[in-house]
Amino acid sequence: QVHLVQSGSELKKPGASVKVSCKASGYTLTTYTMNWVRQAPGQGLEWMGWINTNTGTPTYAQDFAGRFVFSLDTSVNTAYLQISSLKTEDTAVYFCARGITRTKFDPWGQGTLVTVSS
Amino acid sequence: QSALTQPASVSGSPGQSITISCTGTSSDVGYFNYVSWFQQHPGKAPKLMIYEVTNRPSGVSNRFSGFKSGDTASLTISGLQAEDEADYYCLSYTRSSSVIFGGGTKLTVL
Numbered sequence: 457q458v459h460l461v462q463s464g465s466e467l468k469k470p471g472a473s474v475k476v477s478c479k480a481s482g483y484t485l486t487t488y489t490m491n492w493v494r495q496a497p498g499q500g501l502e503w504m505g506w507i508n509t510n511t512g513t514p515t516y517a518q519d520f521a522g523r524f525v526f527s528l529d530t531s532v533n534t535a536y537l538q539i540s541s542l543k544t545e546d547t548a549v550y551f552c553a554r555g556i557t558r559t560k561f562d563p564w565g566q567g568t569l570v571t572v573s574s
Numbered sequence: 575q576s577a578l579t580q581p582a583s584v585s586g587s588p589g590q591s592i593t594i595s596c597t598g599t600s601s602d603v604g605y606f607n608y609v610s611w612f613q614q615h616p617g618k619a620p621k622l623m624i625y626e627v628t629n630r631p632s633g634v635s636n637r638f639s640g641f642k643s644g645d646t647a648s649l650t651i652s653g654l655q656a657e658d659e660a661d662y663y664c665l666s667y668t669r670s671s672s673v674i675f676g677g678g679t680k681l682t683v684l
Contacts, residue, residue, distance in 0.1 A: 564619040
């Protein structure tokens, strides 16, 4: 059975960095792309971008170029999202989602709440 | 790029049918047959309900169906059940090789 299990909630101060993990089980990470999606409190879903798990090449949505970095560790079947120079407006739940086709996102991780507060 | 347009809310009684629309442009919904629909219950991860406009993943009830005409895709839920109450999001591929979500629709089962 295919699962994506994400790391736990994080509380960070503005200016700090955070790294969220997304561990795949039931399949080999490099078989499909991995997408990252943000959901701010009470808001909708926002696509952040995706990473080609064969080459490690990331593609970022326009609003997420700069402080956001997607990476992989294929030895542990895990994808990562790192956010640097955190701002209070980065407070959100971050999801990883396996990309079977361009819009067939299945399954999703359970989400990781990142709270940025002084 | 602005989100795809969905109604903020829809409602229906148990047993009824409802349709949620998702309007884009000729550069996304209207150009590709890459439209998916996701269901999200409060505090939970989204769940894929429809992909590539009309296809249902295994395990998803056949009460859920998808359709597209021009720049607008639609999700229909027939035989509404209490458990269908959730937020629904559409997602489309775009000609700029990105994807874009709809703003989301809150479904209330009366």
